[in-house]
Amino acid sequence: MERPLEQLRAALDSKIPVLVQTHDFPDHDAMGAAYALCELLLRLGYECSITYGGMIQSISLASMIDQLDIPLLAFEDAVSGPERQTIVVDGSPAAGTIKATAGRLVGVIDHHPSRKPMKCPFVDVRTQTGSCSAIIWSYWKEAGEEPDKTTATALLAGIQLDTDFLSRRVSAEDLNAHYDLFFKGNSKLAREVVRTALSLEQLPEIGRALMEFRVNGVFLLTEVHGDYSSELLSVLADFLLRLKEIQFVTVIEVSGGEYRLSARSRSHDIDAGEIIRRVLSGKGTGGGHPHMAGGFIKPNKYPGAERLLLDITNAAAEYRSENETDSQGN
Structure with a gap:
């Protein structure tokens, strides 16, 4: 072989x-x-x-x-x-x-x-x-x-x-x-x-992102405004996933030619890569691992924070339902 x-x-x-x-x-x-x-x-x-x-x-x-x-x-x-x-x-x-x-x-x-x-x-x-x-x-x-x-x-x-x-x-x-x-x-x-390289000028935006988040059940989403390095999105996503009430976090940068996002999951039945792939289909591109994902949304396709959070929540529910059906079928 x-x-x-x-x-x-x-x-x-x-x-x-x-x-x-x-x-x-x-x-x-x-x-x-x-x-x-x-x-x-x-x-x-x-x-x-x-x-x-x-x-x-x-x-x-x-x-x-x-x-x-x-x-x-x-x-x-x-x-x-x-x-x-x-x-x-x-x-x-x-x-x-x-x-x-x-x-x-x-x-x-x-x-x-x-x-x-x-x-x-x-x-x-x-x-x-x-x-x-x-x-x-x-x-x-x-x-x-x-x-x-x-x-x-x-x-x-x-x-x-x-x-x-x-x-x-x-x-x-x-x-x-x-x-x-x-x-x-x-x-x-x-x-x-x-180790992540952040700068002092990013602190005000980090503070705003931590204050202006949105939650739907165990799902959290927050926006950052401005052109920042990808580390800022990753650090915020990792940090916010430490919240005991939250199992899935999405941080999206609403600036530039493409809106970048970073997602994290700590639930075994919520695949971050698959959820982000589904949600961004037709809006941009994305994917990754079950625990960590990323992607891009075209600015003219961005539905806003509330709608995107709802789309993520619905996609996760569909994913869970499909996997439960598959498990029962097997």
Whole structure:
């Protein structure tokens, strides 16, 4: 039986440059996984570059890219350049996290569930793994290669972000990868670049968001006004989920060309990724994990806070009903 890296290499043409593409608007896990996969492929003799769609919205991710000196190829240059074969990491067109690939899609490596079949030669989707970086670490182990300090640090940062420092959706693969990488990389730097970077100018908006929230049962939604980094949405969502009466939180930024949102769930029967995907259908795009999701709404499709909260509540009720029916049917 072929192992994942063997299968990936069988799908690749060694004479054509490889493009490792993250999900649009990448985070630390996507970037860490992309960098580590690219470094491994370079060692194995492939020509390789990293690209992404959208933009870097995270202050701390920009710091990570700068401090680790991660080379990136602009998406426009990747599209207009010579023929390339593309491997998507931490996302997929089928999951709706990538609008377009910059080259010919050859492989998908992800840990997000997909609602559509993958149409490419190589697919490695491990939904039980908390981070895509841990999956890429397993490729290094399969190859019998030891990552250098920079690569180990990038993978550590990715694992720590998506598992919230090993406190959320952690698999044995995440734990083994973290243990193996901890002393090989710069653990202090990995920790620092994942810590959220907020600024004093955001405090008034944080205060307003905490005062002007809306609640419907166990669901809470609040808006932030202004062009802020994605960390602000994530921090508020994580913080508000600490409320004992609340099981699902949505924070939406009502500003700019696309209204970004971040959602969190701590209920086993409310899948944040599926709920947000359903609610944003026809309004924008979104999805993610059962416990954590994100997305975008077109400004002219935004129904307002009250209506969006009601849509989320109704979608969750429908989702619960469907799963109860499925359980009874089985």
